Amino acid sequence: MEHARTALAERIAEQRAGVGDPRALVGEMRRSVLLVPSVDGRLWSAHSGGVRWVCAFTDETALARFAEQRGMTERPLDYAALLGARIVDEIVPGLGEPAGLAVDIATEDGSMFFPPVTGIVPDEAAVDAVDAGSDGEGDGRGR
Secondary structure: OOOOOOHHHHHHHHHHOOOOOHHHHHHHHHHOEEEEEEEOOEEOEEEEOOEEEEEEEOOHHHHHHHHHHOOOOOOOOOEEEEEHHHHHHHHHHHOOOOEEEEEOOOOOOOOEEEOOOEOOEOHHHOOOOOOOOOOOOOOOOOO
């Protein structure tokens, strides 16, 4: 029996197929409750390409797939259920380094990365934001 996908997983599939609307995808991410694994009370994240990625999952099946791939199946994996908007508006900027959101990273052909750019994260956390007090030659970090 195939598992029904969440609205966000559907939008991701559309985008990956080249038929999705990027704005609708970001909107759906912001409205979606995502499951973020935690270890010792800290949200799971990983570094790649100079960015810290908060790892989140659209449902428990996607989270379980991640746990299995990481060999973390000996005991239940703790997680927080957070709105995507809270992750990108509050948690990502609070990390103090370029950070974004990685969704369903253990789902083959179903993952999506929301990088730390204007329109996804607040301007102060966006790596492509130009400092309003500069001459347009910002350092590219928005800080």
